Amino acid sequence: EVQLVESGGGLIKPGGSLRLSCVASGFTFSNAWLTWVRQAPGKGLEWVGRIKSKTDGETTDYAEPVKGRFTISRDDSKNTLYLQMNSLKAEDTAVYYCLSSGWYFDSWGQGTLVTVSS
Amino acid sequence: DIQMTQSPSSVPASVGDRVTITCRASQGISSWLAWYQQKPGKAPKLLIYAASTLQSGVPSRFSGSGSGTDFTLTISSLQPEDFATYYCQQASSFPLTFGGGTKVEIK
Numbered sequence: 001e002v003q004l005v006e007s008g009g010g011l012i013k014p015g016g017s018l019r020l021s022c023v024a025s026g027f028t029f030s031n032a033w034l035t036w037v038r039q040a041p042g043k044g045l046e047w048v049g050r051i052k053s054k055t056d057g058e059t060t061d062y063a064e065p066v067k068g069r070f071t072i073s074r075d076d077s078k079n080t081l082y083l084q085m086n087s088l089k090a091e092d093t094a095v096y097y098c099l100s101s102g103w104y105f106d107s108w109g110q111g112t113l114v115t116v117s118s
Numbered sequence: 119d120i121q122m123t124q125s126p127s128s129v130p131a132s133v134g135d136r137v138t139i140t141c142r143a144s145q146g147i148s149s150w151l152a153w154y155q156q157k158p159g160k161a162p163k164l165l166i167y168a169a170s171t172l173q174s175g176v177p178s179r180f181s182g183s184g185s186g187t188d189f190t191l192t193i194s195s196l197q198p199e200d201f202a203t204y205y206c207q208q209a210s211s212f213p214l215t216f217g218g219g220t221k222v223e224i225k
Contacts, residue, residue: 035214044205044216044217044218044219045154045162045205045207045216045219046216047213047214047215047216050212050214061212061213062213063213064119064213097161103150103209103214104152104164104167104168104207104209105152105154105162105164105207106164106167106173108161108162108163109161110161111161
């Protein structure tokens with residue numbers, strides 16, 4: 001069974017930085033393309049970005065609103081996905097989910113809430 | 119970017135009703151479409167992928183159809199546990215994009 005456990009969320013001031021982690025199990029992590037999706041309170045779902053597997057070049061793609069501020073990385077030895085978030089804005093306030101695919105998302109964790117507020 | 123437009127934004131319905139939700143892509147996405155169900159305070163759940171393939175464990179009252187730019191999600195006979203918000207998502211090209219959601223609520 002796929003399990004995804006996100007952590008690292010919290011309250012942060014505008015302009016601050018935060019790193020989210022996602023520990024995964026139940027699938028071959030090193031072969032997977034991995035994705036971050038977020039959901040602002042009371043709003044819809046928004047794709048944040050994804051990272052390919054090492055064999056596919058470990059390249060990343062990002063949504064326009066976070067490009068240049070967010071960085072996705074992975075540590076296959078720890079089955080862990082990261083989201084480094086810099087220069088945070090109020091509009092980044094959301095629950096952040098990590099996902100074990102690049103296209104369709106059949107396994108979701110509980111998410112971690114990031115609140116950007118002064 | 120491909121824009122995904124869902125309609126209606128909300129649909130009042132009763133148990134036993136047939137409910138249809140539509141999703142339109144701003145450009146052709148072949149069959150690269152998924153549908154998700156989300157209940158308050160919970161993560162989304164994948165219902166259908168590749169436009170019409172039912173995810174394992176999802177009841178057969180859910181069905182999806184369409185290709186190109188126009189897609190539908192149908193619930194053939196609404197059950198109490200189906201009151202939720204539904205999202206479509208295109209997987210044809212990056213950035214992946216979601217529809218704005220359709221809330222199925224009690225009439």
